[in-house]
Amino acid sequence: MERSSQPRPGRRPGIQVGRVFGVPLYLNASILLLALLITVLYGQLAGQRLQLSPVGGYLVGAGFVVSLLASVLAHELGHALTARHFDIGVRGITLELLGGYTEMDRDAPTPRVELLVSLAGPAVSAVLGVAAVAATLALPDRTVADQLAFQLAASNIIVALFNILPGLPLDGGRALRALIWTLTRDRHRATEVAGWAGRALAVGTALAVALLYAIDVLSLLALPLTALVALTLWHGAGQSIRISRINRRLPLIDLARLARPALTVPTGTPLAEAQRRGDEAEATASQSVALLVTDSAGRPVAVVDPAAAAAVPPARRPWLAVDAVARSVADLPTMPVATQGERVLETVQAHPGAQYLVTAGEDVVGILHIADLAQLLEPHRKMNT
Template sequence: MSNSARPGAPGWVIGRVAGAPIILTRSWILAAAVLTLIFAPTVEAAAPQIGAARYVVAFGFAVLLFGSVLIHELAHGLMARARGQHVEEFALTVWGGHTTFSGVAPTPATSALVAVVGPVANLVLALLFWLGAQAGPSTGLLALLLYAGAISNGFVGLFNLVPGLPLDGGQILQAAVWQVTGDRHKGSVAAGWAGRVVAIGVLVWALATPLAQGRPVDLFTVVWAALIGAFLWNGASAAITAGRTNRNLESLTVESVGRRATSVPVQATLADVDRARGQAQADEVVILSPDGRPAAYVDQAAAAAVPPEHRAVTPVSAVAVVIPVGAVVDARLRGADLVRAVGHVTRTSGVVAAVQDGRVTAIVRAADVIAALRS
């Protein structure tokens, strides 16, 4: 075991599978402690003579459960790798675990297969634990652990198949909507809303079930249901936001976020600017340096303040705003490539010139790109 010195989930690297590290996060210690305290009374009831050792057995159940979670995550990762995706890490956390991939599933079928194998692995483990319990004595600590393993794996497997993000069933629903509509992001939004319904349903179940049975509401159960519901709600909301943002991202082009531009040489006057803008039906005018590089753009407010009788003798340089060297992007870029290019260039300038085939076609402002992504 060694400290993780890599970006990603903070914790300890306890092994590697398919080239990806298995990370035991610090939050797992909290989860293991809570599970130990919850399961200890059950161990004591099954073996009253065990005394303080009940906590050791209960901790063994926590380790057993997280081992099942690890198998769940490994199933995701190995299927993803078999379908051509790269696995970056497996992490065990307070909420169970997660597997991180570089990039997204290329097809709905891959997305659905990667999602479904995790719950299936738990259901297979549940069957194996149950068969093991049936094969041995019906009482005792071993039987207790085997039955607990069967029940917990069965619950994890079935609960994860509920159709709502961030659960695996939500990934399957997202893949189904993607397959039907041809739009991955519609699938994310639909499965995210389903996940919100599931989150509310978890809390309603914790409150309504005891009331319907004439029992008092258990505060401990309600608190846990609220925590799980909050986790599911946040994950579902993140999926909805990501779906909408990524849809906007894919549709992003220079034409959609930029302002049409034309160009004039550096020796031009404002009268030349007016003619060039009118002929090209452009919104912006870029000033070219002697070597043909976009060197500046016209400050429209400053240009508008120059009286008509002075425009023919006013040099364009008098109303110019400098465009730093290199503040240029390819006008044919779109989507994530366009955002990356603009983001890189706007470290030195909030405005960039879009150029295609050596000709300036538009002015792009970083603020307009951000607004388009948020809209």
């Protein structure tokens, strides 16, 4: 599957192990669990079928792990190279427990590009599956090569078929979004519809897992992994719905109105006095203000951290300088007051923090609090205070 960068601010994809066609390749730590499970389970199965020693069976299992990871990588390269063909930057490919994902630096600009990029991965898996089927038919029965070819055929065909199911975060969900986007000309609505379709698929997958286990088609060992697939689908679909709702509200971001006005207090001012001035300003302006600490020349040097100030016992506040609960302006990211919605979100993702300086030229005109931005973008989401 492929993902844009926006849903996962600050996430570390894993350990970089190299580049493929110029695309950074990462391995998530969860891939070790997948490798161990397949090596042991498939190694035992192959050893029994081919009458190999335990060591021989595990070596075959390890060979299958390598072949399977190569297939997943080929699937993701289908997405990545198609995206680059349409001038969409690719940040990297990550292989993890349930397969892999391709991270792009922006979303597809048109429904057609979205459709082509989303279906490129399943198409590669389908081609690999057909090639493996042909190899299986051509190779002698009950040989190591025959077994590996058969398993690769089965796994690639299953991956291709499962990924084209019409629901996010699967590739078929991206294709469904492209079709709805074409019909409605509303990308956000298309994402929500495809996200809810993904949740329906997650529920269907969970029910199918339970049914297959009840009729002894799935073993107890396979149950947790297949159940994890259903949970991952549900979570990914929910994230897609959430991001679509956030993106719909991005045009509402106006830093001139959203940033808290900066009330300056001289360095060395007691915290209690600074808070008193802040309360008076808020009562007059009927909105929250931010306390900006200035030096003797009136230059801004720090911003009071509300959480740090609130943690100071009231009895100490008259004796504690405001500087003790302030952060240097040099440590805070800066945004010009004219910054538009999507650019604001990109800055927050690139520089996670609680406060941001909002400037007009060289002047600090306000302080953006991340809680205020979150409340604007997700007004119905419960925020931690």
